Amino acid sequence: MTAQIIDGKAIAQEVRLEWKVRADRLIARGITPGMAVIIVGNDPASKVYVANKVKACAELGLYSIHIELPENATEAELLAEIETLNRDPRIHGILVQLPLPKHLDAHRVIEAINPDKDVDGFHEKNVGALVTGETPFPSCTPYGVMVMLEKTGVQIEGKHAVVVGRSNIVGKPMALLLLHKNATVTICTSKTVDLARHTRDADILVAAVGKPNFITKDMVKPGAVVIDVGINRNSEGKLVGDVDFANVKEVAGYITPVPGGVGPMTITMLIANTVRAAERLSGLNK
Ligand code: GUN
Numbered sequence: 001m002t003a004q005i006i007d008g009k010a011i012a013q014e015v016r017l018e019w020k021v022r023a024d025r026l027i028a029r030g031i032t033p034g035m036a037v038i039i040v041g042n043d044p045a046s047k048v049y050v051a052n053k054v055k056a057c058a059e060l061g062l063y064s065i066h067i068e069l070p071e072n073a074t075e076a077e078l079l080a081e082i083e084t085l086n087r088d089p090r091i092h093g094i095l096v097q098l099p100l101p102k103h104l105d106a107h108r109v110i111e112a113i114n115p116d117k118d119v120d121g122f123h124e125k126n127v128g129a130l131v132t133g134e135t136p137f138p139s140c141t142p143y144g145v146m147v148m149l150e151k152t153g154v155q156i157e158g159k160h161a162v163v164v165g166r167s168n169i170v171g172k173p174m175a176l177l178l179l180h181k182n183a184t185v186t187i188c189t190s191k192t193v194d195l196a197r198h199t200r201d202a203d204i205l206v207a208a209v210g211k212p213n214f215i216t217k218d219m220v221k222p223g224a225v226v227i228d229v230g231i232n233r234n235s236e237g238k239l240v241g242d243v244d245f246a247n248v249k250e251v252a253g254y255i256t257p258v259p260g261g262v263g264p265m266t267i268t269m270l271i272a273n274t275v276r277a278a279e280r281l282s283g284l285n286k
Pocket residue numbers: 095096097098099120140141169
């Protein structure tokens with residue numbers, strides 16, 4: 001059996017058009033949803049992600065600003081930028097690209113963002129709301145995976161979902177979103193003893209560990225839905241995920257490619273969260 005490839009680019013395009021309708025509704029009332037992205041330093045991968053986020057905003061007619069701070073920026077400088085954006089009525093969503101240089105305290109920085117503008121859903125208030133199932137801003141990558149599963153018609157309720165990776169950005173929120181849809185959820189890490197025993201039992205397997213070819217064919221149950229959140233460069237400099245795609249696709253039922261899988265969904269859900277933030281801040285949505 002060869003897996004069906006989940007086309008993240010096509011699904012992202014479809015979902016973007018749905019959110020464009022909501023953005024246009026706001027624009028017709030004189031409110032242009034606005035997003036600010038702050039990047040500190042020169043990490044090349046982060047620069048590409050940020051450029052893609054700003055481009056996607058422009059394509060949908062959203063307002064966006066892009067603030068670049070030098071690698072040696074102080075925490076006070078970064079917090080001052082956030083404070084200005086918190087007060088700026090043209091800005092509904094604020095995103096500080098992670099990882100930050102080591103001398104900056106990411107937790108303090110995230111907590112400085114107005115939670116009503118926290119389109120990453122990383123502020124403690126929104127993380128708490130995610131736990132209770134009420135968050136207005138699900139973290140973009142896991143949110144994108146959920147929409148992708150829904151659009152593909154994957155049944156989640158009652159299924160065993162195994163998330164490999166426990167990061168605050170992907171693994172933990174991913175597990176919670178699946179749990180809210182009544183999956184039975186197992187969270188593993190790259191250190192889990194006999195990891196394959198867990199992954200082989202997954203109906204839905206989400207890989208978010210950041211290691212190329214980490215999930216191999218023998219770790220996947222025939223017919224499983226395999227979602228690859230990894231974005232890595234292999235030894236030849238090629239973009240690859242965490243899953244050994246060429247071999248795993250021979251056993252999986254569905255599989256996401258890298259690139260063209262989860263990546264385009266992440267940016268789309270950032271747009272969704274920004275439009276929702278603009279709706280909420282202008283009193284048009286809870
Ligand atoms: N770095 C990698 N993924 C993300 C993300 O979703 N948001 C932010 N702010 N930084 C990231």
